[in-house]
Amino acid sequence: MKLQNFINGRFSPPASGAYFDDIGPATGDVIAEVPDSDARDVDAAVRAATAAFPGWSRTPVAQRSKLLIRLADLIEKNLEELARLESHDSGKTVSLPRRQDIPRAVANLRFFATAILHDATEAHPTDGVALNYTLRQPMGVAGLISPWTLPLYLLTWKVAPAIAAGNTCVAKPSELTPLTANRLAELSLEAGIPAGVINIVHGLGAKAGDALTVHPKVPLISFTGGTVTGAKVATAAAPHFKKVSLELGGKNPNLIFADADLTEAVNTSIRSSFSNQGEICLCGSRIFVERSIHDRFVEQFVEATMKMRIGDPSDESTDVGALISAAHLDKVSGYVDLAREEGGSILSGGKRVDRPGFFFEPTVITGLGCDCRVLQEEIFGPVVTITPFDGEDEAVSFANSTRYGLSASLWTRDLQRAHRVASALDAGTVWINCWLLRDLRVPFGGMKESGVGREGGFESLRFFTEAKNVCVKL
Numbered sequence: 456m457k458l459q460n461f462i463n464g465r466f467s468p469p470a471s472g473a474y475f476d477d478i479g480p481a482t483g484d485v486i487a488e489v490p491d492s493d494a495r496d497v498d499a500a501v502r503a504a505t506a507a508f509p510g511w512s513r514t515p516v517a518q519r520s521k522l523l524i525r526l527a528d529l530i531e532k533n534l535e536e537l538a539r540l541e542s543h544d545s546g547k548t549v550s551l552p553r554r555q556d557i558p559r560a561v562a563n564l565r566f567f568a569t570a571i572l573h574d575a576t577e578a579h580p581t582d583g584v585a586l587n588y589t590l591r592q593p594m595g596v597a598g599l600i601s602p603w604t605l606p607l608y609l610l611t612w613k614v615a616p617a618i619a620a621g622n623t624c625v626a627k628p629s630e631l632t633p634l635t636a637n638r639l640a641e642l643s644l645e646a647g648i649p650a651g652v653i654n655i656v657h658g659l660g661a662k663a664g665d666a667l668t669v670h671p672k673v674p675l676i677s678f679t680g681g682t683v684t685g686a687k688v689a690t691a692a693a694p695h696f697k698k699v700s701l702e703l704g705g706k707n708p709n710l711i712f713a714d715a716d717l718t719e720a721v722n723t724s725i726r727s728s729f730s731n732q733g734e735i736c737l738c739g740s741r742i743f744v745e746r747s748i749h750d751r752f753v754e755q756f757v758e759a760t761m762k763m764r765i766g767d768p769s770d771e772s773t774d775v776g777a778l779i780s781a782a783h784l785d786k787v788s789g790y791v792d793l794a795r796e797e798g799g800s801i802l803s804g805g806k807r808v809d810r811p812g813f814f815f816e817p818t819v820i821t822g823l824g825c826d827c828r829v830l831q832e833e834i835f836g837p838v839v840t841i842t843p844f845d846g847e848d849e850a851v852s853f854a855n856s857t858r859y860g861l862s863a864s865l866w867t868r869d870l871q872r873a874h875r876v877a878s879a880l881d882a883g884t885v886w887i888n889c890w891l892l893r894d895l896r897v898p899f900g901g902m903k904e905s906g907v908g909r910e911g912g913f914e915s916l917r918f919f920t921e922a923k924n925v926c927v928k929l
């Protein structure tokens with residue numbers, strides 16, 4: 456399969472004529488050729504999006520909503536095919552996109568398609584002398600840069616609010632997982648979304664992504680990816696005074712107090728550790744357990760980990776699929792070597808799986824302190840550490856001991872403590888006795904080096920619009 460860019464409602468080859476390989480993580484084989492786009496392709500896409508903006512931003516809200524719903528319906532109709540494509544392209548087990556990624560892409564589009572129907576704005580009367588009201592207007596061409604972790608899910612998380620609010624967009628999906636973005640382009644044509652409203656430019660981040668970030672006709676950038684890349688995007692965008700939203704990396708803690716429902720805490724922690732091979736920004740990679748139940752937790756957790764089935768992601772019964780790439784497999788494996796050097800004990804897993812593709816065993820590490828690199832740096836694989844703590848203060852200080860602040864889970868039956876600890880944690884999202892329970896209306900984003908700004912619900916619609924105050928003298 457040879458992919459093309461999607462610009463102005465047409466599929467076109469990259470200006471360079473060059474392509475690179477898209478590798479299937481489960482086999483290591485080439486599964487597609489991806490356009491190696493550069494600034495010329497980005498510029499063509501931005502020109503198409505700029506030309507489409509006046510018409511799209513003036514399209515009645517009800518009509519925009521209808522088109523987005525139509526796109527959502529088409530994604531739903533093609534759910535099985537999209538789930539298989541996502542699994543094939545990213546190595547994730549097919550059951551996950553079938554259950555989560557693709558339904559969530561549908562939900563993203565439906566949510567923002569209907570949210571705009573109920574929009575309202577503020578008015579500020581000034582002592583009987585004036586009336587101020589706020590207009591929230593689309594800004595033009597939105598630049599959308601998304602990662603390979605949840606490819607269609609995160610792409611629609613950006614496309615849906617951007618175009619619902621009346622912007623047009625140029626999206627640069629991860630070069631590692633371009634297949635469902637390509638299908639999204641095809642389905643947007645079928646849905647009747649006008650040419651130029653959604654443009655997709657494939658290619659490398661440092662080339663196509665950077666060209667989008669610095670393009671003078673792109674006033675806002677919504678970026679999801681790693682913290683190091685986020686810093687580059689922020690630096691490149693700053694001189695252009697762009698509005699930038701950064702959803703970055705995490706090193707999320709999972710706090711288990713002695714009064715928690717242990718079975719529930721173990722079962723959910725298995726999911727929060729190893730779902731999508733640990734390659735979800737919200738995975739809990741540092742587990743802290745109150746000392747009195749630490750050994751029991753570890754025993755049950757390790758037993759459950761060892762039962763996980765690793766293998767062919769297209770097999771319904773597989774729990775753990777392949778990591779995204781050979782380079783990522785090396786990175787994850789390197790961190791497990793580092794854990795050994797730092798004095799950790801590997802209680803399960805710890806090795807690559809001897810088969811084609813990029814598989815790594817779910818790995819449980821104990822015996823490391825919070826200042827070890829393994830507990831400080833984002834590994835982003837099926838690797839967790841378990842550390843005991845004594846008391847609430849220590850739990851909070853361990854949890855807050857990294858530069859990240861994306862999400863946290865805490866497990867306790869003590870209601871007061873749950874609220875107290877939630878309030879003290881450095882995290883944009885705190886789950887109490889659960890994990891990954893998401894409501895599209897809530898603000899989403901990270902503290903510290905996990906991001907800048909919030910998206911989700913009206914936060915997204917605000918990000919993708921410019922607030923303007925109008926003051927009328929009475």
Ligand code: NDP
Nearest residue numbers: 601602603629630659660664665680681684702703704736
């Ligand atoms: P990267 O930061 O490597 O890449 C993210 C996107 O940015 C990709 O499309 C990439 O393109 C592009 N990119 C790379 N370099 C540049 C550049 N200089 N300018 C503009 N764009 C660029 O992240 P990954 O794809 O490896 O994703 C994993 C990371 O994403 C983890 O750190 C994870 O925590 C984080 N993440 C955060 C989430 C959140 O909501 N906070 C959600 C999901 C993931 P290319 O792939 O071609 O390099």
